[in-house]
Amino acid sequence: MSVPTLPAPAGRLTMVGRQVGYWVTVYRRTWRGSVISSFLMPLLYVLAMGVLLGGFVDRSGSAGLEGASSYLEFVAPGLLAAHAMQTAVGEVMYPVMGMIKWNKTYYGMIATPLSVGDVVAAHLGFVLFRVASTCGVFLLVLAAFGVFASVPGAIAAFFVQLLVGLAFATPLYGYTAGLKNEAGFAVVYRLLVMPLFLFSGAFFPISNLSPTLEWIARLTPLWHGVDLTRMLSLGRFDASQALVHVTYLAVLAVIGWWWAVRRLTKRLVD
């Protein structure tokens, strides 16, 4: 008898590929529950905020709506970016804690050739898929209301949602990875998601805020996502401003990713 020879090491992409089966199996079990709400949610939002509330807003004229000709056109990209944020946040709260704490699925995974980095990459890949599918549906519903100035603009706006989703998903994944219990989720929703949702320029131009608050709003990731989406949907593209938005979101996503792997490693590998 001799010591067995070990297989050759495999790259990150191979390792992520090996987890596709897992995520497909998980998604097959759950997609039915989410499919109706992912159509209904955008429809209800567009009807309530865009059409009905917008009807009142437009009576006082569309001046000051950052170049939108109606409140519906103004609010639609805001709703889309906020939806990307909410989907991403939802996917890295309970599901991540469940795989650490309740099901301990991650522990089973890292007992195999998969490393923590591989596991995080695949899970974030799934989050991205969820953001893509829900925002894709959202975008189609919005398109039916004619809020996009151009088709390329709408397609670009779709990819922006992936970036917005990732910018929220990676740091909050890291946050969850170190949480002892789910009480910490309430903090995220009350102090982060809700204020951003309401005050990051999704529903009204941030110039309506006091100068200090406007300045704070400009620092939030959601505002960068909203403004970028809005310039694409309205067709008033500003390259230098867009570059600032993309850079901000990309840097957040990359730092968050690094932090997520670090925190999960600390949690699982002691």
Add this chain to the structure above:
Amino acid sequence: MATNPDPVDLMSTSATDREAVSLIRARGLRKSFGDFEAVRGIDLDVRPGEAFGFLGPNGAGKSSTMRMIAAVSPPSGGELSILGQDPATHGPQIRARLGVCPQEDTLDTELNVRDNLMVYGRYFGIPKAEVAERVDELLRFVQLTEKAKAKVDDLSGGMKRRLTIARSLVNRPDLLLLDEPTTGLDPQARHLLWDKLFRLKQEGVTLVLTTHYMDEAEQLCDRLVVMDKGLIVAEGSPLALIRQHSTREVAELRFGVGRHEALAEQVSDLAQRVEVLPDRLLLYTEDGEETLAKVHERGLRPAAVLVRRSTLEDVFLRLSGRTLVD
């Protein structure tokens, strides 16, 4: 260039060559968590085809050692080589050839029995069709074929352990690590699991297990180490350990509660060694019946008596002054 040595050559190889065929080799292995030292410097050699056990109470450092061997927990000190490689540099490659049955179930409770095995096999890069074949075979082996579509949540504790063992075999590992495989199971489920593990052992799978049940260690292990407070306190086959650290037989005497300490002095000359437990006296002797007769001759009337063979429990009691299961 290198050809496999024939068995005769292997028998005559030098000590260094024999070390080369250790699947697990540790020297001065340590693990600390902050100020707490869970493993305080242990040496190990586990050879191919062997069933090797870590016996010790909770907190002895068994699980910490197992997690280092599983190449998920980096050692704090000492040397460790698994399947000939350093887990710090070859972790994923080592884990590709290990089967791990952790102490706590890490099954995906949201997936059914079959899917749990299917997705797991894919983590090792085994083609889907081949995983499917192996899964059918493994479900038969652990007698869960009928439960293939059942949700993991609906399985009994014993079934979950069997499923975990099936999962740990999906990559046909060179080394199977079992951390407390039968803890929390009822006797029937334990025996069924032991039967499965015994079959694997007969097929030549190298088993490494931790347990705080001495009967489990006796049934399954060719060789074991007794761990206490992060150190190895004895090593050998179950039989050799019993011979070395205990007598052939033990006479257990139960008197009224609280009287054992006083009575121990009265019988101390009748045995090689007397242990006082809260509920009974243990008299270590070569012939239990004879010792018992002498106890009776002295006019002592225990409420209950039992003469038995020495076990690993007695070895542990001798070495640590404590019982294995509190």
